[in-house]
Amino acid sequence: MKHFREFSPKMANFAKMAFEKRWIEAEDRPGKRPGGFCTSFPDSEQTRVFMTYSGTSSNISTLAHELGHAYHQYVMNDVHGLNQGYAMNVAETASTFAEMIVADASVLNAKDKQEKLELLEDKIQRSIAFFMNIHARFVFETRFYEERKKGIVSVKRLNELMLDAQKETYCEALEEYDPSFWASKLHFHITSTPFYNFPYTFGYLFSLGIYAHAKRSNESFEDNYIALLRDTGRMKVEDLAWKHLKVDLTKSDFWEAAMELCVKDVEEFISL
Secondary structure (H helix, E strand, C coil), rough: CCCHHHHCCCHHHHHHHHHHEEEEEECCCCCCCCCCEEECCCCCCCCEEEEECCHHHHHHHHHHHHHHHHHHHHCCCCCCCCCCCCCCCHCCHHHHHHHHHHHHHHHCCCHHHHHHHHHHHHHHHHHHHHHHHHHHHHHHHHHHHHHCCCCCCCHHHHHHHHHHHHHHHCCCCCCCCCCCCCHHHHHHHHHCCCCCHHHHHHHHHHHHHHHHHHHCCCCHHHHHHHHHHCCCCCCCCCHHHHHCCCCCCCCHHHHHHHHHHHHHHHHHHCCC
């Protein structure tokens, strides 16, 4: 709540309410399914967060992430129901933004060098997941669809496509690869949503860009941010960014500023 308040007092107040109204189910108990998710009830204008809190920094990130999702719905409660359904490319905007606020603050307030290293590594792992792992999935899927036009794609060929995609997107930097990754990842088998993974990387970069923008902004950021979230279900993302942030997503500046945050984390990690 303290760190949310630096960027958005209204977001901090929402988090306080979520705690006080016990909208967060975080008990660590035997047999509870791992992971975290947020679900909303538009009629009652309430939200519930499901997660397991066992005292790790990763748990804190999950909590911030899910509270971000919850806040996204909260600011849209009075928007017409037909305009509340936003696309996957902006679905991770508020969640990743909230996560970044807490992750950055955690690194700045680390009590010693070892804790700072661990927190930075946690942040960098996320960058690797979005820029390399998910990029590998995108490259694999793009090439798979091209080959599928010609007929059935064999297991042997699927393994080759997966291996090539991983080597390319990780710049051949891994000690070992996972050619059968295509078989174990659920997202590839959700046939109603091809390229299911792409919006995660887009959303991550979009949120980082907003975060970089927020750090440079004046006091009007909170109102602009809320207005942006409220419009996510009724505008194309290019129009959304231009209207509320005066940012042109077709130019590289916004994306470069987002990437720079990740590069700084790596540089600090290496220097430590």
